[in-house]
Amino acid sequence: MKTKITALFTIVILVLSLAACGGNTDTQTTQVQPETSAAQNQPDETTGTAAEPVTNTGKTLVVYFSATGTTKGVAEKIANVTNADLYEIKAAQAYTDADLNWHDSSSRTTKEQNDKSVRPGIASEKLSLDGYTTIFIGYPIWWGEEPRIMDTFAESYSFDGITMIPFCTSGGSGIGRSGKNLEENAGSGTWLDGERLNSGVSEAELQTWIDSLQ
Numbered sequence: 001m002k003t004k005i006t007a008l009f010t011i012v013i014l015v016l017s018l019a020a021c022g023g024n025t026d027t028q029t030t031q032v033q034p035e036t037s038a039a040q041n042q043p044d045e046t047t048g049t050a051a052e053p054v055t056n057t058g059k060t061l062v063v064y065f066s067a068t069g070t071t072k073g074v075a076e077k078i079a080n081v082t083n084a085d086l087y088e089i090k091a092a093q094a095y096t097d098a099d100l101n102w103h104d105s106s107s108r109t110t111k112e113q114n115d116k117s118v119r120p121g122i123a124s125e126k127l128s129l130d131g132y133t134t135i136f137i138g139y140p141i142w143w144g145e146e147p148r149i150m151d152t153f154a155e156s157y158s159f160d161g162i163t164m165i166p167f168c169t170s171g172g173s174g175i176g177r178s179g180k181n182l183e184e185n186a187g188s189g190t191w192l193d194g195e196r197l198n199s200g201v202s203e204a205e206l207q208t209w210i211d212s213l214q
């Protein structure tokens with residue numbers, strides 16, 4: 001009888017201990033999770049990546065394509081404001097006035113913009129992106145989108161580790177999906193939302209825009 005009571009007592013102790021262990025596990029999970037989440041939102045102390053403005057972490061480059069000079073003017077101002085290098089995307093076959101005639105349904109640009117797979121050649125020397133952490137990438141809006149030569153550029157490089165900032169000029173249209181198209185075609189880089197800029201934008205206005213890019 002004494003043996004039976006001892007055995008029963010041992011079983012009860014064992015069951016209570018196991019239940020207590022289970023309770024501890026639950027308590028630990030709920031305590032640890034919030035700490036982990038909070039830690040994920042903190043800036044990385046070794047790199048400071050979460051705290052630093054996107055444009056102040058390394059060399060900056062302004063890449064642009066401009067058929068009639070408007071985007072070029074804006075690109076030069078951005079380069080002044082950010083102390084950046086400039087790179088012009090020049091078409092292997094330059095665009096003539098006839099090519100740029102959007103009233104002509106058979107002009108070169110109309111045909112190119114109607115075919116998302118066209119990739120006009122680039123004449124400019126191949127870039128080395130070593131050391132660049134920020135690239136402003138500018139172009140005119142053609143038929144609501146980026147000129148196809150911008151897709152040629154986007155597909156020609158790896159933008160890993162680089163913050164890409166699209167900007168455009170236009171007769172009035174917004175930047176639309178052009179930045180997203182470039183991001184998808186590039187397949188690398190961290191792409192921010194783009195901005196349409198007026199041809200007469202001042203350097204002070206550009207500075208305000210750039211400061212807002214955190």
Ligand SMILES: Cc1cc2nc3c(=O)[nH]c(=O)nc-3n(C[C@H](O)[C@H](O)[C@H](O)COP(=O)(O)O)c2cc1C
Nearest residue numbers: 066067068069070071140141143144170171172173
């Ligand atoms: C073929 C072609 C298509 C254009 N399509 C548009 C358009 O869809 N919306 C718009 O607002 N402007 C359009 N424009 C006007 C240009 O976007 C604008 O003039 C731009 O600032 C030119 O820049 P660039 O001088 O750097 O080439 C078009 C111009 C051309 C040549």
